[in-house]
Amino acid sequence: DGGITQSPKYLFRKEGQNVTLSCEQNLNHDAMYWYRQDPGQGLRLIYYSQIVNDFQKGDIAEGYSVSREKKESFPLTVTSAQKNPTAFYLCASSDTGPGDTQYFGPGTRLTVL
Amino acid sequence: GQQVMQIPQYQHVQEGEDFTTYCNSSTTLSNIQWYKQRPGGHPVFLIQLVKSGEVKKQKRLTFQFGEAKKNSSLHITATQTTDVGTYFCAGKTSGSRLTFGEGTQLTVNP
16 A cells, blocks of 8 residues: 555644654655644645755744655654644655645644643 | 635535635746645645646536636535535645645535
8 A cells, every 4th residue: 555654643742842753655755745734724834855865944844853864754853942833743745846746644633731 | 935825714505505715826826736634634635737727627526727827716516515624725836846725624514
């Protein structure tokens, strides 16, 4: 089965802790993305990567960090510097570049207590 | 930077009524994509429009791309409860990344 997996589905953390969200794809896509979605809101781009070992900031990168050491994996770390981290986080991938059709994972709902 | 505005933000309809959501860009787009997100789910790609004035249909859904390639619409005929969800447009300008609109959340009363 080809697709994007995100784990875990629900995540709870205490304030002040860093947390890493997993995203893996087996679609052989070059580009991967992280979005944040707040209740009743649209999708805001955090970071994206078009190639291994390279990534660019999106619209709301502050308080987040990413790595792209493998083509299949694009983990997102929500740091303690992120002032309001509770949200629904969606990972996506596309074949080549940022304008291609994007395929989304099931998302991780992060709650910071 | 590029902005994609989508209206309305919310729409409540009775089952069987029609529904339309509109997407407007501040700049000319090279293509526009539409996605649907069911409650509790993730966005799923529906369709892409590329040509000026293009119209595409998927069963009860009709997608249009404006002549100036700055606006688009999604029209659903005779809504069903299965149409519930949030519909997003996403526009791309030449050489740039995809920008998502804020979405239209559709509820259908049976």
